[in-house]
Amino acid sequence: MEFRQLRTFRVVADNLSFSKAAEQLFMAQSSVSAQIRLLEEELDLKLFDRIGRRVVTTDAGLKLYEYARRIEEMTDEIHSEVTGAKNVRGSLTIRIPETLATIYMPQVVDRFHEDNPQAKLNFINCSDVQLREELNSGRIDLAFLMTDSIHLGEVNVRMLRTENLVLISGPANSLSKRRKVMPDDLYGQTVLLPKTD
DSSP: OOHHHHHHHHHHHHHTOHHHHHHHHTOOHHHHHHHHHHHHHHHTSOOEEEETTEEEEOHHHHHHHHHHHHHHHHHHHHHHHHHTOSSOOEEEEEEOOHHHHHHHHHHHHHHHHHHOTTEEEEEEOOOSTTHHHHHHHTSOSEEOOOSSOOOOTTSOOOOOOOOOOOOOOOTTSGGGGOSOOOGGGGTTOOOOOOTTO
């Protein structure tokens, strides 16, 4: 398995097209197809299903995609470190709830990109399902959660801050007239909770 084959595979998967990948990589389409065929033969797996003119990534292809992406990112990071490049290259994949991303990330992203203009940040909505596996496998690099506490074996967990929980209601709701609302007061009320947060 060669790096160029993985890169070719990743570009085909991004475009779901052999011809577009060939254009992007400045290669003949037959060369792209040959590299994918060699990769499939070596792995003894189908990476793409070809349905008429459509290309669909198989389940095995989706797994390989994450590794191919990470290998490319590590290659960029190695280049930055070894050459002593001033700016960090590569990317970070971060899981974060939408609420936190909306409130806190704009300033963080601006500051990060000032120092690292060639680095890429990928944000994905957060959930604690499979979080330990994703962090340990390198599928994601960092995660933020809003939770009371969490213990993930082999993962470095750090509490950053405490947030106040706020209940918001419309003016017609009977709870809006109270100065203090207790959990028992919510019985019988319709409460909307964002699942991902």
